[in-house]
Amino acid sequence: MDETDGVRERYLAAIAAAADEAALEAVRVAALGKKGEVSGLMRGLGAMSPEQRQTAGPALNALKDELTEALAQAKERLGDAALEARVAAEWADVTLPGRPAGQGTVHPVSQVTDEVVAIFADLGFSVAEGPQVESDWYNFDALNMPPEHPARQEHDTFYMARSEGDNRPPHVLRTHTSPVQIRHMEAHGVPCRVIAPGRVYRADYDQTHTPMFHQVEGLAIDRDISMANLKWVLEEFCRAFFEVDGVELKFRASHFPFTEPSAEVDIRCSWAGGQLRVGEGDDWLEILGSGMVHPKVLAAAGVDPEAWQGFAFGMGIDRLAMLKYGIPDLRAFFDSDLRWLRHYGFAALDIPTLQGGISR
Numbered sequence: 424m425d426e427t428d429g430v431r432e433r434y435l436a437a438i439a440a441a442a443d444e445a446a447l448e449a450v451r452v453a454a455l456g457k458k459g460e461v462s463g464l465m466r467g468l469g470a471m472s473p474e475q476r477q478t479a480g481p482a483l484n485a486l487k488d489e490l491t492e493a494l495a496q497a498k499e500r501l502g503d504a505a506l507e508a509r510v511a512a513e514w515a516d517v518t519l520p521g522r523p524a525g526q527g528t529v530h531p532v533s534q535v536t537d538e539v540v541a542i543f544a545d546l547g548f549s550v551a552e553g554p555q556v557e558s559d560w561y562n563f564d565a566l567n568m569p570p571e572h573p574a575r576q577e578h579d580t581f582y583m584a585r586s587e588g589d590n591r592p593p594h595v596l597r598t599h600t601s602p603v604q605i606r607h608m609e610a611h612g613v614p615c616r617v618i619a620p621g622r623v624y625r626a627d628y629d630q631t632h633t634p635m636f637h638q639v640e641g642l643a644i645d646r647d648i649s650m651a652n653l654k655w656v657l658e659e660f661c662r663a664f665f666e667v668d669g670v671e672l673k674f675r676a677s678h679f680p681f682t683e684p685s686a687e688v689d690i691r692c693s694w695a696g697g698q699l700r701v702g703e704g705d706d707w708l709e710i711l712g713s714g715m716v717h718p719k720v721l722a723a724a725g726v727d728p729e730a731w732q733g734f735a736f737g738m739g740i741d742r743l744a745m746l747k748y749g750i751p752d753l754r755a756f757f758d759s760d761l762r763w764l765r766h767y768g769f770a771a772l773d774i775p776t777l778q779g780g781i782s783r
């Protein structure tokens with residue numbers, strides 16, 4: 424049948440020429456779609472005589488089957504080719520290094536705490552911890568600060584709320600870590616050498632004070648511990664912490680309720696060029712308070728002051744961190760860590776939207 428033959432050759436050629444699946448679909452629609460040419464020929468069967476239809480019918484059916492089959496094969500071929508092209512284009516080098524993940528850093532206060540703990544560990548001190556909410560007995564009375572003592576007046580201390588009729592003893596946010604050492608002596612007895620690092624709280628807020636800050640206290644009790652031992656331990660500590668061999672300390676007479684005698688300790692330094700240099704110059708920088716533990720404090724902790732004696736000291740970790748790493752405003756620690764982190768090269772902080780949110 425000449426007419427169908429021409430159609431067959433044309434569509435087989437078009438199928439072979441289709442460059443992609445879209446072109447192939449266009450050929451299918453042109454031939455076999457509802458308004459397609461072959462579909463039109465098949466509709467024409469109805470107008471034929473039975474004899475004509477007997478030969479034309481099977482021929483058209485065979486044509487339709489052949490084109491359908493050719494279309495399916497072409498589609499598979501083009502599909503494979505498309506997939507291969509995609510695989511070639513999307514080739515991934517699995518040996519490339521990964522994208523660097525954002526990295527955090529240890530907070531300077533934690534870092535300094537770790538350094539201080541390590542230095543005192545070398546000197547034979549262990550670490551003690553205790554509650555941040557304390558009874559006023561452990562925080563004050565045991566430290567020879569009776570109720571009428573000025574430091575107990577409300578202004579500096581955070582008191583825990585009590586509902587009316589609740590007659591339990593008052594509790595406070597600890598104002599120093601001394602109570603940790605009282606508890607340590609009660610629990611483990613003496614002799615002892617401990618340090619107590621941790622958070623402490625005072626209602627104070629300005630360039631050099633934050634309501635929460637960090638302290639490390641130290642305590643050494645034995646039969647014959649003296650101020651000379653205190654002096655050596657603190658010199659060793661400063662040598663190690665400030666990484667200066669020629670540290671020079673000055674013990675200045677002072678007063679604390681929990682030590683007698685008491686001394687504040689200054690370290691020789693220079694501020695030449697606005698930069699702190701420890702161990703040289705003509706300035707003195709106060710770095711800690713210390714003294715021989717008051718007999719009443721030993722007695723309060725269940726230790727016989729006739730048989731035992733020792734020294735104690737306390738210092739601010741945040742201040743130490745400031746001095747060692749040069750951050751001028753204590754509030755930078757806690758209002759936002761951003762300056763600290765930038766100081767430590769935390770690149771992600773240079774995102775403009777983040778900086779827009781910083782008020783200081």
Ligand code: 2NL
Binds near residue numbers: 602638642714739
């Ligand atoms: C300071 C002064 C000090 C103590 C803390 C202490 C602890 C016990 C007994 C006696 Cl259990 N004393 N601690 C002693 C002297 C000074 O801290 O200026 N801290 C920042």
